Amino acid sequence: MKPLDFRSDYAHSSEGLSELTRLIYDVFEVDVSPLDRLGHDPSVVAFGWWLGNELVANVSLYERRLWLMGEQVPAFGVQSVAVRPEWRGKGLFRDLMRRALSFADARVNLVILATGTPSLYTPFGFRQIKEATFSAGLVQQQTRARYRLLSLDEERDVAVLRDIFSRRSPTSLVASACDHPALFMLKVVETPEIELLHLPDLDAVVAVKGREGPSMTLLDIVAPSIPSLEEIVSALGYTGERIDVHLTPDRLSWTPEEQTPVDNGYMVRGFFAPEGRAYMLSAMRI
Numbered sequence: 001m002k003p004l005d006f007r008s009d010y011a012h013s014s015e016g017l018s019e020l021t022r023l024i025y026d027v028f029e030v031d032v033s034p035l036d037r038l039g040h041d042p043s044v045v046a047f048g049w050w051l052g053n054e055l056v057a058n059v060s061l062y063e064r065r066l067w068l069m070g071e072q073v074p075a076f077g078v079q080s081v082a083v084r085p086e087w088r089g090k091g092l093f094r095d096l097m098r099r100a101l102s103f104a105d106a107r108v109n110l111v112i113l114a115t116g117t118p119s120l121y122t123p124f125g126f127r128q129i130k131e132a133t134f135s136a137g138l139v140q141q142q143t144r145a146r147y148r149l150l151s152l153d154e155e156r157d158v159a160v161l162r163d164i165f166s167r168r169s170p171t172s173l174v175a176s177a178c179d180h181p182a183l184f185m186l187k188v189v190e191t192p193e194i195e196l197l198h199l200p201d202l203d204a205v206v207a208v209k210g211r212e213g214p215s216m217t218l219l220d221i222v223a224p225s226i227p228s229l230e231e232i233v234s235a236l237g238y239t240g241e242r243i244d245v246h247l248t249p250d251r252l253s254w255t256p257e258e259q260t261p262v263d264n265g266y267m268v269r270g271f272f273a274p275e276g277r278a279y280m281l282s283a284m285r286i
């Protein structure tokens with residue numbers, strides 16, 4: 001049998017992207033091909049073992065732009081960790097993790113990932129962290145509804161979203177992420193119940209769920225200046241009883257009544273300033 005080749009030059013070539021897309025689909029049944037149109041994250045660095053033209057094992061890094069306890073902190077995220085079934089149990093994942101982490105360690109002090117299998121990553125120095133969601137009842141106020149539902153199938157709407165992403169400011173200074181929009185967009189494509197709404201008076205796009213029900217979930221705010229929660233609720237014309245916020249709420253001019261710890265599978269390696277506090281980094285990722 002031919003030996004495997006190690007490569008780290010393929011994350012942005014069309015051949016590399018198509019093999020990564022195929023591997024991710026075969027292993028996770030997640031289709032990342034919409035990013036061919038919506039835009040791949042240019043910061044991705046992929047580490048992989050290839051058998052000829054076939055990618056059989058991969059670990060990718062991507063730049064995370066985090067705000068943690070008032071400071072902008074450069075970090076790497078780990079994604080697309082996958083080994084084809086016939087190649088498992090041979091140490092390929094361990095080898096690729098070591099290579100990826102030595103690349104990351106030379107550049108940043110923090111690496112972060114999300115997983116359903118923490119035991120895979122504890123041997124590499126990762127530890128679990130908990131996020132929280134925040135909620136409160138809503139007092140009925142007069143609303144000034146003015147919004148437009150965006151569709152990622154419409155080029156014009158994608159342009160609106162890209163523009164506002166390029167100007168976005170952090171939703172929280174305690175803990176939030178201003179990453180490339182690729183994972184945000186994939187989350188929308190993968191989750192039909194998430195709505196993206198453009199609020200022109202606030203120069204904002206919000207991602208929400210459950211707008212028609214008694215309790216709405218606010219998942220993200222993309223805006224150059226973060227509006228208050230009251231302004232957002234009013235601009236959406238939302239008249240339900242309760243709001244759930246999946247963001248750290250320090251910039252929303254709002255005091256939550258409840259906070260609920262949630263395990264979203266996040267793990268960190270390195271100093272993570274908000275550890276032990278209640279925060280939500282970002283729900284808009286897959």
Ligand SMILES: CC(C)(COP(=O)(O)OP(=O)(O)OC[C@H]1O[C@@H](n2cnc3c(N)ncnc32)[C@H](O)[C@@H]1OP(=O)(O)O)[C@@H](O)C(=O)NCCC(=O)NCCS
Binds near residue numbers: 081087095114116117
């Ligand atoms: C998880 C996965 C990447 C492991 O790849 P692999 O090449 O078989 O792993 P390795 O042979 O390098 O094993 C490295 C270590 O991980 C351990 N390991 C492998 N699969 C594991 C699992 N599912 N749970 C816990 N530990 C696991 C191995 O026992 C080994 O431990 P050791 O160093 O003490 O011997 C591979 O099974 C896979 O692609 N699974 C499906 C996708 C997936 O779950 N990806 C991770 C999502 S976060």
